[in-house]
Amino acid sequence: MTWLQYAIVAAVACITTMALVPPVKRLAFKIDAVDYPSERRVNKQPTARFGGVAMFGGLLCGLAVIIGGVTFFDWHFPLHSFVTREISYPGIFAGITLAFLVGVADDIFDLRPMHKFLGQVIAATIVAASGLLLTDMMNPFGHEQLMFGWLSYPITVFYLVAFCNVINLIDGLDGLAAGITAISSAAMVVFAILTVRPEAAFFGLALVGVCAGFLRYNFHPASIFMGDSGSILLGMSLGVVSLFATTKSTLFVSLLMPIIVAGVPVIDTAAAIIRRKRQHQSVMQADRGHIHHRLLSEGYSQRSTVLIMWGWTAILSVSALFITEMHGLARLPFVCLALGVSAFFVIKLNLLGPVLQHHYNPRPSTGKKRINEQFNAVSGNTSSSSHTDESSDEQP
Secondary structure, three states, X not given: OHHHHHHHXXXXXXXXXXXXXXXXXXXXXXXXXXXXXXXXXOOOOOEEOOHHHHHHHHHHHHHHHHHHHHHHOOOOOOOOOOXXXXXXXXXXXXXXXXXXXXXXXXXXXXXXXXXXXXXXHHHHHHHHHOOOOOOEEEOOOOOOEEEOHHHHHHHHHHHHHHHHHHHHHHOOOOOHHHHHHHHHHHHHHHHHHHOOOHHHHHHHHHHHHHHHHHHHHHOOOOOEOXXXXXXXXXXXXXXXXXXXXXXXXXXXXXXXXXXXXXXXXHHHHHHHHHHHHHOOOOOOOOOOOOHHHHHHHOOOOHHHHHHHHHHHHHHHHHHHHHHHHOOHHHHHHHHHHHHHHHHHXXXXXXXXXXXXXXXXXXXXXXXXXXXXXHHHHHHOOOOOOOOOXXXXXXXX
């Protein structure tokens, strides 16, 4: 019977999302929540970027089905009251809703990065204040339990904001963020079922249904984009699902599960931060150095690029499940698989190229040294000039 309940939640979320996309698309053009073609964007025609509204509606209906099933049909779920185990479910949903509204505001008004970041922090703080916290774990190098104490709150806030941003940054091609979120969430659902965490399984399946319904319109060639309203919603929701799936386990390896399944956007975000710091840019400044940009520059089509990144995510997700469920040396092949595949892409796409070049190419000269070099160049004296390769700081 539980499997039927899971299927109903996923189906309702999926169907609702699909039904809402057409009217949301019309609304987006009326209020000019539209992505127009530009140098950074891959779309060749104006495309609505308000898809997160349809996704939020699908998620809302999926959660409503869960509440209705528990209240009227005796579904097995740990919320016979809406506040259990010191967790406030309405509070968690309020945090998710605020994160979504921050994305909506950005889709309409193009918020400044810092304003958007502060909105995410407030939303994550509401979730943490609702009782869903990373409170402790086993010491991976010993047998004692590490209690986070008051640090549980900033750790949880950082964790949720990080999820918001890794999904937001990976949202660069048709269907990419929705597909990665669906695969990652599905892995968390399997983990939740194996470890008997029904709240994570139900919420995760609602998220899978939302992504599947949206992909009906978002896979290349997309007729609508999710926008920040969608990517921030997916990131916060995936973070919440992963917390539900792992917070009752103090095992260090279980806490790694969400990080591994979201490994592709995590690697992409880490590489972006390193790249932008290396090039003396703000970490919030957009560029064309993301994994999907690198794959496109290698000659892959949009669809092929998305499918490659979906496949990479699937490999990491399956590996994560075996790593968390197996013991001892039996984990080693899956650790090697996850690390090997990820290392292959990092090296193949030269994701750390700008960082490595820092060690071999000198930075451009400044100040008095630069003036002397310019004087020598004008006077024809090149004996004391140093060679500077300006292409070493290229913007991919």
